[in-house]
Amino acid sequence: MIHVLKNLLPYRFHMIIAWTLMLIELGVELMLPFILMRMIDEGILVQDLNNVVFWGSIMIGLALLSFAAGIGNSFFAAHVTFKFGYDVRGKLFDKVQSFSFKNLNEYPTSSLITRFTNDVRQIQNGVFMALRIMLRAPLLVLGGVTMAFVVNWRIALIFLISVPILLIFLTWVLKKGSQLFERVQARLDNVNSVMQENLAGIRLIKAFLRRDHEQNRFVGANTGLMTEMKKSLRLIETSMPVLLLVMNLSLLFILWFGYGEINNNNATEGEIVAIINYALRVSMAISMFGFLTMAFARAKASGERLKNVFTAHIDLVEADDANPSKRVTDGKIEFDHVKFSYPNLKENVLSDISFTARAQEQVAIIGATGSGKSSLFQLIPRLYDVTEGAIYIDGNDVRTLKLDHLRKAIGYVPQAPLLFTGSVYDNIAWGKNDATEEEVIQAAKDAQIHHAIADLPNGYKTKIGQKGVNLSGGQKQRVSIARALVRKPKVLMLDGSTSALDLKTEAKLLDAIEQYECTTLIVTQKITTAMNADRIMLLDDGELLAEGTHRELMKRSDMYRKIVESQFGKEEIHEL
Numbered sequence: 051m052i053h054v055l056k057n058l059l060p061y062r063f064h065m066i067i068a069w070t071l072m073l074i075e076l077g078v079e080l081m082l083p084f085i086l087m088r089m090i091d092e093g094i095l096v097q098d099l100n101n102v103v104f105w106g107s108i109m110i111g112l113a114l115l116s117f118a119a120g121i122g123n124s125f126f127a128a129h130v131t132f133k134f135g136y137d138v139r140g141k142l143f144d145k146v147q148s149f150s151f152k153n154l155n156e157y158p159t160s161s162l163i164t165r166f167t168n169d170v171r172q173i174q175n176g177v178f179m180a181l182r183i184m185l186r187a188p189l190l191v192l193g194g195v196t197m198a199f200v201v202n203w204r205i206a207l208i209f210l211i212s213v214p215i216l217l218i219f220l221t222w223v224l225k226k227g228s229q230l231f232e233r234v235q236a237r238l239d240n241v242n243s244v245m246q247e248n249l250a251g252i253r254l255i256k257a258f259l260r261r262d263h264e265q266n267r268f269v270g271a272n273t274g275l276m277t278e279m280k281k282s283l284r285l286i287e288t289s290m291p292v293l294l295l296v297m298n299l300s301l302l303f304i305l306w307f308g309y310g311e312i313n314n315n316n317a318t319e320g321e322i323v324a325i326i327n328y329a330l331r332v333s334m335a336i337s338m339f340g341f342l343t344m345a346f347a348r349a350k351a352s353g354e355r356l357k358n359v360f361t362a363h364i365d366l367v368e369a370d371d372a373n374p375s376k377r378v379t380d381g382k383i384e385f386d387h388v389k390f391s392y393p394n395l396k397e398n399v400l401s402d403i404s405f406t407a408r409a410q411e412q413v414a415i416i417g418a419t420g421s422g423k424s425s426l427f428q429l430i431p432r433l434y435d436v437t438e439g440a441i442y443i444d445g446n447d448v449r450t451l452k453l454d455h456l457r458k459a460i461g462y463v464p465q466a467p468l469l470f471t472g473s474v475y476d477n478i479a480w481g482k483n484d485a486t487e488e489e490v491i492q493a494a495k496d497a498q499i500h501h502a503i504a505d506l507p508n509g510y511k512t513k514i515g516q517k518g519v520n521l522s523g524g525q526k527q528r529v530s531i532a533r534a535l536v537r538k539p540k541v542l543m544l545d546g547s548t549s550a551l552d553l554k555t556e557a558k559l560l561d562a563i564e565q566y567e568c569t570t571l572i573v574t575q576k577i578t579t580a581m582n583a584d585r586i587m588l589l590d591d592g593e594l595l596a597e598g599t600h601r602e603l604m605k606r607s608d609m610y611r612k613i614v615e616s617q618f619g620k621e622e623i624h625e626l
């Protein structure tokens with residue numbers, strides 16, 4: 051929590067002004083019953099109209115001052131709250147941008163979205179309350195009790211019993227409440243995650259007639275949220291009558307004991323009215339506690355969740371001694387006895403992989419699904435680090451390069467192409483900060499997508515939805531390839547990115563890529579693609595079974611021959 055609240059430091063002067071105004075408002079509020087007492091005892095009871103007018107005017111003046119201070123306090127409190135929320139969201143965004151893939155696995159997207167929106171809002175509420183009411187309420191209790199003692203200490207003794215009982219009770223409610231609200235936030239994550247999956251897959255859900263199933267899933271998550279919300283609200287609701295019971299008993303005592311004190315000339319009517327007034331204000335402040343407790347408990351639970359993100363350990367960082375003069379120049383890649391396991395897995399998904407891809411070579415990687423092809427790719431731009439062994443690019447261990455330099459030299463086209471909201475042009479230009487129009491069009495031509503783009507209603511300016519809904523799978527793949535090509539990479543990695551392309555288009559694409567003079571790694575299931583590469587690597591269950599040209603593998607590898615047979619048939623093999 052403290053970690054998050056540190057973001058209030060730049061606004062400390064605004065906060066001091068807000069609190070000062072709040073203190074003025076509070077001071078006036080505490081003075082009013084006292085002045086009322088003087089007006090009753092010195093004006094009304096002795097029928098002195100001058101005194102009634104005098105004290106009455108002071109009361110009106112103070113009420114106006116309190117009104118102005120209240121408005122000023124709200125203004126500064128709102129200013130600090132919005133600025134604070136803006137800063138926290140900005141810092142969260144920065145932190146999440148620096149997350150490694152391991153961190154991202156720990157925090158699902160839905161949970162991060164809840165933290166960015168709901169959790170930040172809860173803390174903002176807490177801050178607003180702290181500036182507006184949270185301090186005012188306890189100070190009103192303290193000030194009210196003190197003033198009651200000033201007015202008549204014998205009657206005010208009742209506060210010494212009722213107020214500690216209430217405070218102990220409220221501390222318990224706060225502790226219990228923050229545990230309950232932590233559970234509420236977790237359930238909210240759950241609802242968000244079901245919603246997110248549902249919206250992303252709504253077409254699939256309709257096609258598979260899984261609406262009822264999804265509805266049940268949502269009802270399950272929603273019911274979970276409602277149950278936890280009910281529990282936490284019930285706690286707050288049951289705490290209110292307890293607070294009011296104690297305060298009402300105190301009022302009864304004041305009236306009963308006060309009556310005796312007036313008869314014994316130990317108190318005046320004005321004093322009793324003033325103490326009742328203080329008791330009412332104190333009880334109002336304490337009843338506000340229930341509401342405040344809820345807001346504070348929620349803010350505390352949200353603060354913990356934000357702190358977890360802020361303090362998350364980023365395991366994949368640039369080495370302190372990363373050498374800025376080391377650059378990727380030719381794109382030669384060497385895997386040296388690389389082993390790799392995902393952080394949440396015990397077994398290696400890549401075991402003892404060693405190979406060299408020479409600069410400007412086209413290397414095809416084939417293997418069954420789950421054999422580790424994508425995992426191998428992710429190690430090159432350091433989306434994950436190797437568990438054992440090392441990867442060298444142009445002779446430099448990738449861990450010794452500056453991350454920017456390493457990734458700038460790589461064009462990575464992931465298995466599932468992701469396009470952003472915006473135009474086709476923007477999506478290609480996204481690959482390079484300062485891409486010129488000429489470069490974008492050239493990349494599109496090389497990716498064999500230029501003509502398809504030209505046929506779109508607005509050509510390159512055509513807007514595509516969040517995930518490129520108005521482009522076909524193959525078109526999306528080629529836009530993603532153009533995005534990688536516009537970088538003019540030294541290493542190009544195509545993870546099954548040509549799967550939707552027909553043989554002719556794919557051959558043209560690979561020819562065009564040769565002009566880029568980059569080392570190209572292509573994950574493919576198609577033997578025709580692999581055959582045209584300079585070299586083929588055959589992966590099986592995380593092991594590099596064989597490598598060589600098509601002819602070499604046909605002679606050397608039974609498994610390769612089986613794959614070829616499965617795609618061409620035994621007769622055709624001899625013609626290849």
Ligand SMILES: Nc1ncnc2c1ncn2[C@@H]1O[C@H](COP(=O)(O)OP(=O)(O)OP(=O)(O)O)[C@@H](O)[C@H]1O
Nearest residue numbers: 392394395399417418419420421422423424425426
């Ligand atoms: N983020 C992850 N966390 C844990 N395990 C993973 C993760 N991603 C992949 N795996 C596991 O690693 C193994 C290799 O997966 P990988 O995606 O590299 O295979 P692949 O050869 O690219 O498969 P495909 O051809 O189906 O894309 C699989 O057993 C998979 O379950």
